[in-house]
Structure formats: structure tokens, C-alpha cells
Amino acid sequence: MAKYSYITEEGLNKLKKELEYLENVERPSISRQIAEARDKGDLSENAEYDAAKEAQGMLEMRISKLKETIINSRLIDESKLDTSKVQIFNKVKLKNLNNNSVMEYQIVSESEADLKQKKLSISTPIAKGLLGKKVGEKVEVKVPSGIIKFEILEISL
Numbered sequence: 076m077a078k079y080s081y082i083t084e085e086g087l088n089k090l091k092k093e094l095e096y097l098e099n100v101e102r103p104s105i106s107r108q109i110a111e112a113r114d115k116g117d118l119s120e121n122a123e124y125d126a127a128k129e130a131q132g133m134l135e136m137r138i139s140k141l142k143e144t145i146i147n148s149r150l151i152d153e154s155k156l157d158t159s160k161v162q163i164f165n166k167v168k169l170k171n172l173n174n175n176s177v178m179e180y181q182i183v184s185e186s187e188a189d190l191k192q193k194k195l196s197i198s199t200p201i202a203k204g205l206l207g208k209k210v211g212e213k214v215e216v217k218v219p220s221g222i223i224k225f226e227i228l229e230i231s232l
Contacts, residue, residue: 169227
């Protein structure tokens with residue numbers, strides 16, 4: 076049974092671009108490395124050949140995973156998103172009530188998650204705890220380090 080992933084058009088394009096790069100640049104490069112290592116003779120004691128074959132296996136696994144993610148992706152029309160309560164693709168401004176710090180995250184699918192860009196995966200404990208909540212609500216979220224209390228300050232697109 077396929078697991079669907081909701082994604083933005085930008086996120087889907089990024090995945091397609093990475094797949095194209097892996098198939099058209101990385102795959103031929105590794106094939107050349109395998110051919111060069113094979114030309115050096117005895118394959119049973121050829122570390123270069125073994126390394127290239129292992130790299131090829133990892134690459135093919137990544138390509139397969141990307142293809143599966145793309146096939147099972149469902150585009151979200153961001154113009155139809157609601158900001159009355161927290162849902163996927165909303166930006167949420169939070170106040171950590173434990174230390175009074177304010178932060179803002181966008182809740183995204185797992186394939187688009189990137190903490191450096193403040194994109195939080197929907198499968199994280201914090202995102203799960205925020206889903207369906209409204210501005211002004213206080214939420215207690217259980218994380219590996221304990222319980223964090225948040226107040227939702229703002230929800231936007």
C-alpha cells in the first residue's frame with residue numbers, strides 16, 4: 076500500500092531536479108568508474124571496483140526512493156490553505172513558554188523538511204502537537220528531552 080506525501084510544487088520540482096541529476100550525471104560517472112576499475116585486471120582484489128560497485132548500489136537505491144516519493148506525491152494548492160488553525164504548509168509563529176524564545180516554522184512533508192530553512196516535518200512531535208490548534212492556544216508537546224510548552228502566536232501561509 077502506497078504512503079502518500081503532500082508536497083508543494085516547489086518541493087516536487089526540487090525532487091525531480093535531483094532525480095534528473097542522479098540519473099544523467101551521477102549514474103554515468105559511476106559506470107565510468109566501474110569500467111576503469113574493471114580494466115585494471117583481477118576484480119577479486121580490486122578495492123576501486125568494490126567501492127564503485129557499492130557507490131552504484133547506494134545511488135540506485137536513492138534513485139529508486141526518489142522515484143517512489145515522486146510517484147506517491149500529491150500536490151497541494153497553497154492558495155486554498157486555511158490559516159484559522161495549524162495544518163500542513165502553514166507557517167506557525169510560536170513562543171516557547173519554557174524560555175520565552177519566539178520561533179517560526181513552516182510545517183511541511185517529510186521530503187521537504189529542512190531545519191536550516193525552518194521547514195519542520197509534519198511527522199515530528201512538535202508539528203503533530205500543533206496540528207489543528209488555533210492562534211492563542213497553549214500546547215504541551217512531548218519531545219525526547221521532556222515536555223515543551225508553546226503558545227501559538229500567528230498562523231500564516
